[in-house]
Amino acid sequence: MxxxxxxxxxxxxxxxxxxxxxxxxxxxxxxxxxxxxxxxxxxxxxxxxxxxxxxxxxxxxxxxxxxxxxxxxxxxxxxxxxxxxxxxxxxxxxxxxxxxxxxxxxxxxxxxxxxxxxxxxxxxxxxxxxxxxxxxxxxxxxxxxIWSDRPPLSEKPAFLLELKYAGETTASKLERVRNEMKKAGANLHVITSLDDIGWLLNVRGDDVEYFPLLLSYAIVKMDSVELYADERKFSDAIKAEFKKNHVCIHPYNDIYEAVKAFGAGDVMLIDPRRLNYALYNNIPDVVRTVKQENPTIIMKAVKNDVETANIKKAHIKDGIAHTKFMYWLKHNVGKMKITELSASDKLEELRAEQGNFLWPSFEPICAYKEHGAIVHYTSSPETDVELKEGGMFLTDTGANYYEGSTDITRTVAFGEISQIEKEHFTSVAISMLNLADVRFLYGCSGMNLDYVAREPFWRQNLNFNHGTGHGVGYLGNIHEPPTGFRWQFRPNEVHPFEANMIITDEPGIYIEGSHGVRTENELLVCKGEKNEYGQFMYFEPITFVPVDLDAIIPELMTEKERTLLNDYHKKVYELIGPHLTKDEQEWLKEYTRAI
Structure with missing residues (x-):
């Protein structure tokens, strides 16, 4: 049809x-x-x-x-x-x-x-x-x-996220959630958002494309958790963990009848932004509801020290894979047939070599020349094109490792590209570097800081039609609230930056029918000096892959901006170089040289 x-x-x-x-x-x-x-x-x-x-x-x-x-x-x-x-x-x-x-x-x-x-x-x-x-x-x-061959609901098994990756027990997380329930005067908390349930119970699944999440609903009570999911997905080890934490499993769709059983005297904490209308309408009128954001949202966004250490390891793995990928592209485009799709497969292959790799963290964007101007372009057999000299190749990709999820964008030039493409590439690099370098007082959100990223574009009467950055989940949603870089007001992205949040820094420029450039690093939010003016904060880049110097015009950069790029490249070489072959290491030395 x-x-x-x-x-x-x-x-x-x-x-x-x-x-x-x-x-x-x-x-x-x-x-x-x-x-x-x-x-x-x-x-x-x-x-x-x-x-x-x-x-x-x-x-x-x-x-x-x-x-x-x-x-x-x-x-x-x-x-x-x-x-x-x-x-x-x-x-x-x-x-x-x-x-x-x-x-x-x-x-x-x-x-x-x-x-x-x-x-x-x-x-x-x-x-x-x-x-x-x-x-x-x-x-x-x-x-x-109408959809006669509609795919069935996923039946893939769940898996347990061990403490060495999660960094906090389910018992501890439940205690924190229940404390917030008490503050809200609630004895029940209905959670339907998959990443919140996965974080709370330290389980993951393979039910959502790319994201390691489990189709489930949960009702947190003061002495138990009622989990609505396909019981066949859980191993004996997971069930044993559930038993320790008084997690009872029920059929997935039984949640709709279960909420009808609550009555007068019950107070239910719900997050209207993350609850579906049908389930909400099944809550009896006699049940009082407290409407506020799920407590797990901010708990999940602020990574613990174990998660942070793991995420840094994941980014080293990703840096190795992506640097090897750039080396492979630079040495083979024009000499062998490489297309958008075959390049994407090669990058996934290099990531898989790093160990503890699960699958990509979102649908890969691998876009050559004018396809790069389509912000969320997905290559297909119908649109797949060969990479050749004289164009730029944009890859926005990520990986799920047990150590965490990654999200990185690099744009690579093949052969000689036009002056305007180099100018655009340089503007994007300047934007990314300047935003990563900001110092700010605690209480600032991405709305306060987004101008730093956009100023190089706005000065040229240019702009990009997407946010400059988003929070990143730990084997959860790659776009994780409650913060982001965006100049327009969005109620779910105005939470102040907290230490140990992870956020992306990804400005870009897109010229329809010609080319697209985006450069993306992930940043760790850190505490700086605290003095009479307040608590100062800064960002620590945790993505380490070279920015293609073949497309940079150093003369368009200030001395400070060149220093920022040189310092970043020095760290890339120090951290990634030792994991490469001799030839790759020599190439990386050239591509991280001071300019």
Whole structure:
């Protein structure tokens, strides 16, 4: 079936149910950013495969809302489908809610699968329908009957994250969570976000594409944890750990009936941003709810010392693999056939050689020349191209090791590239280095500091249409709240930087039809001097891979900026050089030379 045929079938089902607008978000039942194959409903119905967006279908229109990372990709993938791209945040483009307000007829019905829609969104849709004298229907997964070969839910086994990697026992984590529950006056805490459950119970899985997470729900009580997951996924060793911590296993979908059993006198702590609408609606009215962010969010984001030490080891492994990859590219492009996909395979092979490698931490972005301008480009057999001299190759990739997850971007020049490409490359390097070098007072968030990264671009009347950085989870979500670098206000990214947070530093520039440049390191947040002015903070780079000097114009850099690059490269050579072959080491010495 073509996308247009799927849309036609969806409209027939909408008509049968009396639905005027049907909303399909990019989500599983846990509000996950990335989802397993079973949950890729929006991609199935629109043809757009990116990781973010919401589709809305009415009797006459089909719209796909996504952000600036995906404008180019979405337009290409949805060409000829009849689905219209709605560029979020662009002038004149209504939000999903504004569109529904405008188009829903009087007495109209909005439909959605309430398991895939968050509490706030569900309540917003209900309010829009009510204002029109209409209603919502939230217990209908209309696409399931259209998607005849829909992949089943994952049945892959879970695995235990040993204390030498987790750095804190489940008992200790539960005690901390229960202390926060007491402060909130709650005797129950429902958690549906997969990374929070995985962190709390020190278990991981393989149920979400790339992310080592387990499909599960949890209810934390004061003396037990009720875990809703497929029991077949747990080994005897995991079950023994669960027993020690009074974790009881129940069938995955039983959570929806379980919450109905609570009653008067129960107080439930919930995070509306991370709870689905259907589950929220099953909470009895007599149960009092306390709505605040999951306590695990900040606990998880502030790494313990064991996690931090492990993450640094993971980045050394990644630095070795990626430096070997750059050496291989520089010596073989133009001499043997290398494509985007074969290069991606080579990088994964080099990572696997490092030991304790699980799988990539997100879908690899390997983009040559004009493909680099597509921020979240994914190469495919249809788009795969050969790497040749005279162009730049952008790779934004990462790895899951038992020691932690990594996220790194490098752009490599092959042969002679244009002056403007070198200028753009240099601007990106300057931005990345300057942001990593900032000193700031405790209390600052990424909103305070993002200007440091954007100033080199804004001075040239340039910009990049994505955040400059995001938190990184420890074998969890690669995009981890509650902080990030972004000049626009986002309520989930304004938490002050805390020592032992990990955040990326990844400015870029994208020229449609020509080239893209992005350079990304990960940074560890550290405490500096404390004096009469307050607690000063700084960042420590933990990614060690050379920035391609073949694309740098030293004359465009200030003396300070050249010193920052030289100092960084000196550390790259010291830490990575000893792990390379003699030839690779000689090459690295040249590519980390002082400029």
């Amino acid at each position: 073509k996308v247009s045929e799927r849309v036609d079938r969806l409209r027939l089902l909408m008509e049968e149910k009396g639905i005027d607008a049907y909303v399909i978000p990019t989500a599983d039942y846990h509000q996950s950013e990335y989802v397993g194959e079973h949950f890729k409903v929006r991609a199935f119905m629109t043809g757009f495969t990116g990781s973010a967006g919401t589709a809305v279908f009415t009797k006459n229109e089909a719209g796909m809302w996504t952000d600036g990372r995906y404008f180019i990709q979405a337009a290409l993938e949805m060409e000829g489908t009849g689905v219209t791209l709605r560029k979020m945040g662009e002038p004149g483009v209504p939000t999903v809610e504004e569109y529904l307000k405008e188009t829903l007829p009087e007495g109209g019905m909005i439909g959605f699968d309430g398991r895939t829609v968050g509490v706030d969104e569900g309540q917003s849709y209900a309010a829009i329908a009510k204002a029109k004298g209409g209603d919502i229907i939230y217990d209908c997964d209309l696409v399931d009957s």
